[in-house]
Amino acid sequence: MVNPNQIVAVVDDDESVCRAIRRLLQSVGIEAETFSSGEEFLDTLSAIPSYRPSCVVLDIQMPGISGLEVQRQLAPIGLPIIMITAHDELSARQTALVSGAVAYLRKPLNGAILIKAVEMAVGGTPLT
Template identity: 65%
Template sequence: MSNDTPSVAVVDDDESVRRAIKRLLSSAGLKAETFKSGDEFLEMFDSIPSYRPACIVLDVQMPGLNGLEVQQRLASSGIPIIFITAHDEISVRQHALSAGAAAYLRKPFNDEVLIKAVRTALNLDPGP
């Protein structure tokens, strides 16, 4: 694997979810860094200009800044965001997608669906 493997930021307040997604992405040949909150992610994003993940897997409901607030703060970055949530509310889904989310997945999600969403967001899928 080359050093230019895309990095995916995984932002979720549930440690077991972060670990599972990191392991899953790693098994698909992708690098992942995990963050326990939107605040923690944005602190790194804002303080280290060279840190720019190729994609973000972002939980909707977290203590502190929620996923939609993080998405709003990153609106000008152009980084694709894939939302994951255990509480699928249609208004939240519509808001996230209308604000440019690459995908919106309900937990528990199928591993292959998440990998496909990430690969699509990163333009890694070869297509038909």
């Protein structure tokens, strides 16, 4: 179970996806904050050093900085990352998982699987 003080960051350029994931997570007591781009999320991390979400749900394909680039920049911090995508490409999947993503999920997302992935990411157990 996720600690109620923990926050999950949702980074996706599609506002409806951010909204749906936030509502889903909140429905099971998981607090979520949304970001519309990789740049916005990385800027927030830089501007507020104390801000550290427990987990990041990260879209792979976004304008500007891609999800894979955000993942690369987050590697030194060690935040658990769940990658999501509507365009499943083998090379992106392999890169994400080799780079440490705890899960790789395809859109449309299965709510129960996403919740389980978040719980596992926050708990430190990879989803296989």
